[in-house]
Amino acid sequence: MKRIEFDTAVIGGGAAGLSAAAKCAENDLKTVIIERENRTGGVLNQCIHSGFGVHYFQTELTGPEYALRLADKLKSSDVEIMLGASVTAIAENNGKYDLTVYSKTHGVFIITTRTVILAMGCRERCRGNIGIPGERCAGVFNAGFAQQLINTEGYLPGSKAVIVGSGDIGLIMARRLTWSGVKVECVVEIMPYPAGLSRNIAQCLEDFSIPLHLAHTVTEICGRERVEGVKIAPLVNGEPDLQQEKFIACDTVLFSVGLVPENEIARLCGIELDPVTKGAKVDGNLMTSKAGIFACGNVLHVHDLVDFVSQEAERAAVSAVRLCKGTLNAADDANICAAEGVRYVVPQKFSSACGGKFFMRSTFVADTAQLTVKNINGEVIFSKKLHYVKPAEMLTFELPPINSIGAIATLEKL
Amino acid sequence: MKKIEKICINCPAGCHLEIAVDDNKISVSGNRCPKGKSYGESEITDPRRTVTAAVLVKSDKRCCIPVKSSAPLPVKLIPALLKKLYSMTVGLPIRHGDVIIKNFSGTAIDIIAAGEMLNSDFPSEKNLQLSETELI
Ligand SMILES: Cc1cc2nc3c(=O)[nH]c(=O)nc-3n(C[C@H](O)[C@H](O)[C@H](O)COP(=O)(O)OP(=O)(O)OC[C@H]3O[C@@H](n4cnc5c(N)ncnc54)[C@H](O)[C@@H]3O)c2cc1C
Ligand code: SF4
Numbered sequence: 360m361k362r363i364e365f366d367t368a369v370i371g372g373g374a375a376g377l378s379a380a381a382k383c384a385e386n387d388l389k390t391v392i393i394e395r396e397n398r399t400g401g402v403l404n405q406c407i408h409s410g411f412g413v414h415y416f417q418t419e420l421t422g423p424e425y426a427l428r429l430a431d432k433l434k435s436s437d438v439e440i441m442l443g444a445s446v447t448a449i450a451e452n453n454g455k456y457d458l459t460v461y462s463k464t465h466g467v468f469i470i471t472t473r474t475v476i477l478a479m480g481c482r483e484r485c486r487g488n489i490g491i492p493g494e495r496c497a498g499v500f501n502a503g504f505a506q507q508l509i510n511t512e513g514y515l516p517g518s519k520a521v522i523v524g525s526g527d528i529g530l531i532m533a534r535r536l537t538w539s540g541v542k543v544e545c546v547v548e549i550m551p552y553p554a555g556l557s558r559n560i561a562q563c564l565e566d567f568s569i570p571l572h573l574a575h576t577v578t579e580i581c582g583r584e585r586v587e588g589v590k591i592a593p594l595v596n597g598e599p600d601l602q603q604e605k606f607i608a609c610d611t612v613l614f615s616v617g618l619v620p621e622n623e624i625a626r627l628c629g630i631e632l633d634p635v636t637k638g639a640k641v642d643g644n645l646m647t648s649k650a651g652i653f654a655c656g657n658v659l660h661v662h663d664l665v666d667f668v669s670q671e672a673e674r675a676a677v678s679a680v681r682l683c684k685g686t687l688n689a690a691d692d693a694n695i696c697a698a699e700g701v702r703y704v705v706p707q708k709f710s711s712a713c714g715g716k717f718f719m720r721s722t723f724v725a726d727t728a729q730l731t732v733k734n735i736n737g738e739v740i741f742s743k744k745l746h747y748v749k750p751a752e753m754l755t756f757e758l759p760p761i762n763s764i765g766a767i768a769t770l771e772k773l
Numbered sequence: 774m775k776k777i778e779k780i781c782i783n784c785p786a787g788c789h790l791e792i793a794v795d796d797n798k799i800s801v802s803g804n805r806c807p808k809g810k811s812y813g814e815s816e817i818t819d820p821r822r823t824v825t826a827a828v829l830v831k832s833d834k835r836c837c838i839p840v841k842s843s844a845p846l847p848v849k850l851i852p853a854l855l856k857k858l859y860s861m862t863v864g865l866p867i868r869h870g871d872v873i874i875k876n877f878s879g880t881a882i883d884i885i886a887a888g889e890m891l892n893s894d895f896p897s898e899k900n901l902q903l904s905e906t907e908l909i
Contacts, residue, residue, distance in 0.1 A: 422839075512836060513836070558783075
C-alpha cells in the first residue's frame with residue numbers, strides 16, 4: 360500500500376485543525392491536514408452569523424470569514440491539505456503512528472507520522488439520544504443539519520417550526536429560520552435556565568418575541584407523513600405534568616440537544632476517554648494517554664467560542680513541535696478533578712511543579728460564584744470570584760505550582 | 774423615568790444593561806466596557822443589527838455564498854433586505870469583500886460577500902499530490 364511520512368498529521372480541517380497545522384508549520388514540522396469534506400473550515404462554514412474571533416483576531420467575524428483567515432495563514436506555508444479524505448484508523452508502529460486514509464482521489468493509503476493531532480470536532484445528539492416519543496414522520500431535523508441545509512445549500516426545512524433545546528445552535532437557528540421566512544412558534548428547554556449565551560437569547564429570541572418555554576419537554580411528535588405538531592408539557596418534580604400538556608401546530612421540529620465529540624477512531628486505537636467530556640483525557644501538554652497523540656477543539660471538549668478552540672489548538676501544536684524536537688517536558692504528575700458545582704475540568708492532568716491553565720464548566724447558573732481549588736490535604740491553593748456563571752459558558756483559570764499530586768475544584772454560589 | 778433591561782450583544786460577555794430613559798437623557802449602567810454604553814443608547818434611539826444571510830449562486834450545483842452587511846443596519850430595514858437577498862442569485866467567482874448590493878436603501882451600507890467561492894467545487898486550497906517518489 361502507498362505510504363507517506365510526516366512529522367505531524369492533523370485529523371480534521373476545522374478551526375482546531377487549521378490553527379494547529381499553522382503553528383506546526385511555523386515551527387518547521389512537515390505537516391499534513393486530512394479533511395473529510397471538500398473544503399476546510401468545518402462547522403464554521405455553516406455558521407454564517409457574526410460573532411467569531413473577538414478575542415483571537417480582535418474583530419468580529421462571521422464563521423466563514425474566520426475560516427478564511429485561518430486558511431490564508433496556511434497558504435504561505437508548506438502544509439499539505441488533503442480534502443475529501445477520511446482517517447479510519449490509527450495504529451501504533453515502532454514509536455510512530457500509521458493512519459489509514461481513504462481518499463476520493465488517491466484511494467486507500469497509509470500516513471506514517473511521529474505525532475498526531477486529533478481535531479475531528481463533534482457531532483450532534485439526535486432525537487433518539489434523548490428518547491423523544493412520537494411518530495417517525497418527515498420534518499424532524501437536527502438543528503446543525505438544518506443550518507447546513509439553509510446556509511450552504513439554500514434549502515428551507517419547512518414553514519412553521521418548534522425548536523427543542525436552547526443551546527446556541529438552537530438559538531442561532533431560531534433567528535435564521537425567522538430571517539428566512541419560517542415562523543418559529545417557540546423554543547422548548549428542559550432545564551430551568553437557557554443553555555445558550557445571553558447575547559443569543561437577546562438577539563435571536565427577544566428581538567423576534569419568540570417564546571422560550573423553560574423547564575418544559577416535548578411529550579410527543581405528532582403527524583403521519585409529515586410533522587403536524589408537537590405536544591409539550593412543563594416539568595413538575597422532574598416529570599412532565601400531562602395535565603398541563605398542550606399542542607403546538609408546526610411542520611418542522613429542530614433538535615438542538617447537545618454535541619458529542621467525534622471520538623470513534625480515538626476510542627478504537629485505545630485512547631482513554633473522559634466519561635463526562637466524551638473527549639480524550641489529556642495532560643497539560645494536551646497529550647492523550649497515547650504518547651505523541653494530542654487533542655484540541657471540539658473533539659477534546661465542546662467549546663462555545665471558536666477563539667478558545669484556536670488557542671487550545673496552538674497549545675497542542677506547540678507540544679507536538681516540542682515532542683518532535685525532543686524538548687517536551689512530560690512531567691505531568693498531578694491530577695485535577697471536578698467536585699461540587701463543577702461539571703468537568705480540562706486538562707485532567709498537569710505538572711505540580713509548573714501549575715497550568717484549565718478550562719472548566721459549572722453545573723449551575725449564578726450571578727457570582729466562588730471557585731476554590733484544594734490540594735489532596737484539603738488546603739486551599741487557589742480561589743477566584745467568577746461572574747455570570749452558567750453551564751453554557753466555558754470558564755478558565757490558572758493554577759500556580761502546587762506541592763501535591765492532586766487538586767480538587769469546587770464552585771459555590773455566592 | 775423609564776427603565777429598560779437589555780443584554781449587550783457586542784461580545785460574548787453579554788453584560789446585563791440597565792437603560793434609564795428620562796425625557797431626552799439616556800443613562801446606561803451594567804456595562805463592562807464603553808461599547809456597552811453606546812449599544813444601550815442606540816437601542817433606544819436607533820436600534821441596528823449586523824445582517825448575515827446566504828445568497829444562492831448561479832451554478833450547476835446548488836450552493837450559497839455567505840454575505841453580511843458592511844455595518845449594522847437599522848432594524849426596520851432588515852425585512853426588506855432579507856427578502857431581496859433570499860430571492861436573488863449571484864454569479865461566480867466571488868471573493869471575500871465583493872459588493873453584492875451597493876448602498877442598500879440609501880444607508881451607505883453595502884452587502885458584501887463574507888466568504889470565497891471561485892467555482893462550485895469549493896476548494897481553493899492546494900490539494901496533496903501523491904508523487905511516486907514519496908511512496909515507501
Ligand atoms: C451552530 C454553531 C454556532 C456557533 N457559534 C459560535 C459563535 O457565535 N462564536 C464562536 O466563537 N463560536 C461559535 N461556535 C463554536 C465554534 O465554531 C466551534 O467550537 C469550532 O468551530 C469547532 O472547531 P473544530 O475544529 O473543533 O471542529 P469542526 O469545525 O467540527 O471541525 C472538525 C473537522 O474534522 C473533520 N473530520 C472529522 N472526522 C474526520 C476523520 N475521521 N477524517 C478526516 N476528517 C475528519 C470534519 O469533517 C470537520 O471538518 C458555534 C458552533 C456551532 C456548531
Ligand atoms: S458591555 Fe462591553 S464587555 Fe459587556 S457585553 Fe458589551 S461589549 Fe462585551
